[in-house]
Amino acid sequence: MTERVLALQALAPEQRAQLEQAGVEIVDANNWESQSPITIxxxxxxxxxxxxxxxxxNQVKWIQTVSAGIDYLPLDWIKAHDVQVTNASGVYSPAIAESTIGYLLYFIRGFNEAVKNQAGHFWQQPARDDLRLLASQNVVIYGTGSIGQAIAKLLHGFGNEPAGVNRSGHPVDGFKQTVSLENDHDLLKDADVVINAMPATSTTVHYFDEQFFKQLDGLNIFINVGRGKSVDQQALMNALLYQNILHAALDVFDEEPLAKDSRLWDYPNVLITPHQTGFAKENTKPILNIFEKNLQSWLNDGSLSVNLTDVSQGY
Amino acid sequence: MTERVLALQALAPEQRAQLEQAGVEIVDANNWESQSPITIxxxxxxxxxxxxxxxxxNQVKWIQTVSAGIDYLPLDWIKAHDVQVTNASGVYSPAIAESTIGYLLYFIRGFNEAVKNQAGHFWQQPARDDLRLLASQNVVIYGTGSIGQAIAKLLHGFGNEPAGVNRSGHPVDGFKQTVSLENDHDLLKDADVVINAMPATSTTVHYFDEQFFKQLDGLNIFINVGRGKSVDQQALMNALLYQNILHAALDVFDEEPLAKDSRLWDYPNVLITPHQTGFAKENTKPILNIFEKNLQSWLNDGSLSVNLTDVSQGY
Known part of the structure; x- marks a missing residue:
């Protein structure tokens, strides 16, 4: 049977041709119903x-996402029907890591104030001691997978070796120390920066809540490039008001788009980006590379050779 | 004779004590006249x-600046009177390099638009292809000294090896290629980013002029962390209007402070910081380390062991 691939991701003509040469039929979003059954x-x-x-x-047996997270899929249904899911984990990590370094430098190097002063034509130098070096910030990264590792790698270039937090506390290359989620308190005492790069799972929903933020006493920067649902947004706003946290850069939110009337937009020490941190022109090619690798093994022996997720874990 | 050091740089009590232990007398700015002769x-x-x-x-024989540049000193007088000048070259380079990476990521990762949209509560994602990776930008750095090298080093962490431009075109570690100022045209054809990190000398004044900018056809980012006088500011503004350059981050200006009524403040694709890019709390210690090293050799045998400038070259 010829595999019929429903392409819900835009394909350039040469990309489409390349997939068709592999021996599959590409079905477009606008006429999939007349061309079923879809298998991929x-x-x-x-x-x-x-x-x-x-x-x-329906004869779908395999879904290749173009995202790293798979939490937006109907996972219960997918599990019950033995559909396999491969993701694009890793593809977005370089872009997310670059943005994360950008968020850090934005605050540490005083751009936050400079942007406001520029709007008012104010030449207002900060005190020399107000600016810091990223090299000397104490960074804790939640999530030591592909994204966390990519951030750690870029931090190394600044002479900065971060600590990591993951589910079991197992050591991971590139982190000077790792602890489990249950044992993060000690790391936080000396932290200047906390970065959330965890996937959305039942363990991580609202992990960053009032109790978490109350441990912090003037944390310099909190960054969320993981999932919006990991953060209790109201608790974060309180933490910013009460200066448990001094600055935050947020790319993901509880509800997206962030409501027009959310007070968060106007927080002076918050940088908001609209869930764009993984975007990069450079991503298209590696996404299709993953799909092509999997397609090859799928056509050969029905296996999926890269980025197979565990649907019951949710990532 | 006891050396009398006129301290025009604020010293913490313990720093002052440390210098006095080395056997010199510290004279404060507010009463130097009653305590002359000053020797350092x-x-x-x-x-x-x-x-x-x-x-x-006056018996001054040595000036230790706390800046990298020395162009603001009365160099003709200094040369005529055989005063030696040591600078703080190198101290500010890590901070300047970190800011420079910050400027790059600010534009490449779409913060420029995000900041404006945040002010208007607009959730407006860029097109996926609008954002890029720093990793794949073609970077040309003018000035391959301490600052240029520090920027190149941080770029390496992003998998990016820049090209360099210096006076003679001599090769420098960390640059994939270097050319002389006279031969920069070929490098510029493929450049996405131009960074000025040159000192202010007679060669570099208004090096970036109308003729220079006209070579560029949509350069992504121009950064000036060198000297304001290296750039013909009016020509730069024209280049931004006519899109020879798409974005600019400027820390230094022809006249500082930048005039309140300068139109540059309102250019939508320009980030202005008020000559702050070298600031960092972490700098104080290395500045005094340089002075202490020089003081030691000065007291031993009248030599200056580190950061001696060539007054006739101006750096």
């Missing part, structure tokens, strides 16, 4: 994706 | 510095 889905769309799975003719 | 000046002040040199009792 590339990418996702919150309307077409579920519709394709629920269609009477 | 640490730091500079645009009123007290010249006054001390011109005083009838």
């Amino acid at each position: 889905i590339l990418g996702w769309d919150k309307k077409i994706g579920p519709a394709a799975l629920m269609a009477p003719s | 000046i640490l730091g500079w002040d645009k009123k007290i510095g010249p006054a001390a040199l011109m005083a009838p009792s």
Whole structure:
């Protein structure tokens, strides 16, 4: 049987041709119903994706996402129907890591104030001691997977070796120390920077809550490039008001888009980016490389050779 | 004769005590006239510095600046009177390099637009292809001394090896290629980023002029962390208007402070910082380390062991 790939990710003509040469049929989002049965889905769309799975003719056995996270998929249904999911984990990590270093330098090197002063035409130098070096900030990264490791790698270039927090506390290359989520308190005492790069799972939902933030006494920077749902947003706003945290850079939110009337937009020490931190023109090629590798093994022997997720874990 | 050091740089009590233990007398800015003759000046002040040199009792033989550049000193007078000048070259380079990476990421990772959208509560994602990776930008650094090398070193951490431009085109570690100022045209054809990190000398004044900018066809980012006088500011503004350059981050200016009514403040694709890029709390210690090393050799045998400048070259 020829595999029929429902492409919910835009493909350039040469990319489409390359996939067709591998021996599969590419089905477009706008006419998938007339061309079912679909056997593979590339990418996702919150309307077409579920519709394709629920269609009477459905024969989908494999979904290749173009995202790292898979928490937006109907995971219970997928597990019950033995569909395998491969993700694009790793592809976005360089872009997320670069943005994360950018967020850090934005605050540490005084751009936050400079941008405001520029708007008012104010030439207002900070005190020499107000600016710091990233090299000497004490950084704790939650999540030591692909994203956390990419951030750690860039930090090394600044002479900075971060500490890490993960589920079991197992050591990971590039981190001077790692502890489990249960034992993070000691690390936080000396932290200047906390970065969330954890996936969304039942363990991580609202991990950063009032109790967490109350441990902090003037943390310089909190960054969320993981998932919005890991943070209790109201608790974070309180922590910023009460200066448990001095600055925050946030790319992901409880509800996206962030509501127009959210007070968070106007917090003077918060940088908000609209869930864009993983974007980069350079990502397209490695995403299709993953799909092509998997397609090759799938056509050979029905296996998926890279980035196979554990649907029951949710990542 | 006991050396009398006129301290035009603030000293913490323990720093003062440490210098006094080395066997010198520290004279404060507010009572130097009653305690002349001064033999050494640490730091500079645009009123007290010249006054001390011109005083009838003047015996200054050595000036230790706390800056990297020395172009603000009365160099002709200094040369004519055989005064030696040591600078703080190298101290500020890590801070300047960190800021420079920050400027790059600010534009490459879309913070420029995000900051504006945040002010208006707009959740406006860029197109995925609008954001880029620093890793893949083609960077040309003018000036391959301490600052240029520090920037190159941080770029390496991003997997980016820059090209360099210096006076003779001599090769420098950390640069994939170096050319002389006369031969920079070929490098510029493929450049995404130009960074000025040159000192102010007669060769570099207005090096970046109309003719220079006209070579550029949509350069992504121009950064000036060198000297304001290296850039013809009006020509730069034109280059931004005509999109020879798409974005600029400027820390130094023709005239500082930048005039309140300068149109440059309002350029939407320009980030202005008020000559702060070298600031860091971490700098104080290495500045005094340089002075102490020189003081030791000076007291031993009248030599200056580190950071001796060539006054006739101006750096």
